[in-house]
Amino acid sequence: MAATINMDGRLTGKVAVITGASRGIGEAIAYRYAQEGAKVVVSARTVDEGDHPLPGSINGVVQRIKDAGGEALAVRSDLSHEADRETLIQAAEDAYGPVDILVNNAAVTFFIPTAEFSEKRYKLMEEVQVYAPLHLSQLVLTGMRERKTGWIVNVSSHAALHPEVDSGGGSGTVYGMCKAALERFTTGLAAELYADNVSVNVISPGLVATPGVVYHKLINDSNKDNVTPVEHMAEACLRLSFSPASELSGRITYADQMIAEFDLEPQDLLA
Secondary structure, three states: OOOOOOOOOOOOOEEEEEEOOHHHHHHHHHHHHHHHOOOEEEEEOOOOOOOOOOOOOHHHHHHHHHHOOOOEEEEEEEOOOOHHHHHHHHHHHHHHHOOOOEEEEOOOOOOOOOHHHHHHHHHHHHHHHHHHHHHHHHHHHHHHHHHOOOEEEEOOOOOOOOOHHOOOOOOHHHHHHHHHHHHHHHHHHHHHHHHOOOEEEEEEOOEEHHHHHHOOOOOOOOOOHHEEEEHHHHHHHHHOOOOOOOOOOEEEEEEEHHEEEEEEOOOOOOO
């Protein structure tokens, strides 16, 4: 059965901002939230198809949602710039009202050994993957606290886990460091906001065959059987976006863990 928009779904009336949503996991989350009735603000740097070597664009995602009868807005944002982060939240509020759900999914990633890692690339990764989620959270927190409701979902990676010393290490040390920082930020913020009924969780997708993962050649013969469908990540993120903080907050969780714990049935996505 083809995916459809349910205007009486679990997120009806909610405004959701999703970063890094031109393709891959962010795109999937945008579709799933829209299918549950959310007004979705789709953000990334790639506005139109062909603006980036990888397929996908925020205008394309928004058009699919609108064609299905949903509500969505595309906002170009380079999250390494403070002004773009502020403009994103302001645009969402101007179009739909206060932000109810923030999904910090955007990432800029370089897989380079530490000995060769430049300061410029490190600062860019830290800005987009650590400080941008903090700043965007600050921009929506006042309203969430006033309304005593809100959901922040941060997207991490298994790279945040400590590697075995004899594993060879690979070239993901800085990436893992950024994701580990994001996870600690999440649990700290969840503790700060618990009394305000604002839920903050962090989730890792497992290995998903997104355009970026394919580009970086992260899927190979040794792990191809462990690839997680992107629909599983979208369903897990949805589940983190409607329960009160007293029931579901402060989690460092994983897509497969959420699917199993809550007996979720991943839905087909808009295409």
